[in-house]
Amino acid sequence: MPPSDSGQQVPPAESxxxxxxxxxxxxxxxxxxxxxxxxxxxxTPRGPRARPGSARRIRQVPDxxxxxxxxxxxxxxxxxxxxxxxxxxxxxPGESRWPVTLCVIAAIVLQLLLPAHLTRPVPTYLLxxxxxxxxxxxxxxxxxRIERRGTAVRAASIVLIFLITLANALSAVLLIRTILExxxxxxxxxxxxxxxxxxxTNVIAFALWYWxxxxxxxxRRAQGTAPHPDFMFxxxxxxxxxxxxxxxxxxxxxxxxxxxxxxFSPTDVMPLARWAKLTMLVQSAVSLAxxxxxxxxxxxxxxx
Numbered sequence: 391m392p393p394s395d396s397g398q399q400v401p402p403a404e405s406x407x408x409x410x411x412x413x414x415x416x417x418x419x420x421x422x423x424x425x426x427x428x429x430x431x432x433x434t435p436r437g438p439r440a441r442p443g444s445a446r447r448i449r450q451v452p453d454x455x456x457x458x459x460x461x462x463x464x465x466x467x468x469x470x471x472x473x474x475x476x477x478x479x480x481x482x483p484g485e486s487r488w489p490v491t492l493c494v495i496a497a498i499v500l501q502l503l504l505p506a507h508l509t510r511p512v513p514t515y516l517l518x519x520x521x522x523x524x525x526x527x528x529x530x531x532x533x534x535r536i537e538r539r540g541t542a543v544r545a546a547s548i549v550l551i552f553l554i555t556l557a558n559a560l561s562a563v564l565l566i567r568t569i570l571e572x573x574x575x576x577x578x579x580x581x582x583x584x585x586x587x588x589x590x591t592n593v594i595a596f597a598l599w600y601w602x603x604x605x606x607x608x609x610r611r612a613q614g615t616a617p618h619p620d621f622m623f624x625x626x627x628x629x630x631x632x633x634x635x636x637x638x639x640x641x642x643x644x645x646x647x648x649x650x651x652x653x654f655s656p657t658d659v660m661p662l663a664r665w666a667k668l669t670m671l672v673q674s675a676v677s678l679a680x681x682x683x684x685x686x687x688x689x690x691x692x693x694x
Contacts, residue, residue: 478637484537539609585684597647620663
């Protein structure tokens with residue numbers, strides 16, 4: 391200890407640290423308490439490794455998929471409230487009768503124009519007469535628009551289409567048999583005319599089948615009660631490219647039948663139901679058989 395002016399030794403003054411800690415200078419230094427979890431997070435330096443605090447902060451960020459779903463739900467609610475549904479999904483007036491009537495009349499006329507050896511053993515006028523009677527009855531039930539559809543009316547419509555298909559199938563079989571047995575004569579003109587009549591009737595018959603059974607028929611389509619279509623038209627897949635009042639009519643099914651008979655496969659209209667796929671398969675097979683055999687036989691006759 392340094393001496394004072396009076397020759398006495400003065401004890402050293404206690405430091406501020408000793409005063410604050412309350413310990414003597416010779417005592418051991420106090421042990422520091424373990425830092426809390428919060429202080430550990432703040433004291434830990436940032437680095438590439440994940441930390442509990444950072445994981446907690448990451449979980450607090452909104453999930454993008456949840457946000458997307460929330461916006462999609464809001465958009466669905468808004469669309470249901472403010473946007474008008476497409477015509478094929480809501481109730482609309484019934485379809486006009488005259489396109490179907492004209493096609494049925496055309497099929498009856500084509501059957502009457504076939505030679506007698508392509509209608510045997512059935513009398514030439516029997517099936518066309520039955521078809522005409524059913525057409526008259528259906529026209530009386532729905533003279534302008536197809537809006538009434540009871541059990542009897544639907545049964546009569548199916549029987550009419552079945553008779554047209556049966557008569558045409560019989561003529562197609564007899565035509566193919568005639569070609570294979572080389573009994574078609576020596577002139578290509580009558581053979582081509584008969585083949586064209588059978589092929590055109592085939593297009594009409596299958597158009598009627600598609601039109602009659604897609605989404606339960608024309609009446610159910612007008613009522614909008616069938617949500618799942620059997621055929622997917624382009625206007626259904628891209629409604630923004632079609633008018634708001636668009637819905638499938640008989641002309642659309644006639645076009646579907648024609649393209650399937652010429653391309654032997656779907657073009658722009660896709661079959662979704664199994665019955666639709668199988669029906670299109672049968673139509674393609676019949677069209678291919680009739681067309682290939684008739685054209686081949688006609689070419690052979692022209693060369694000779």
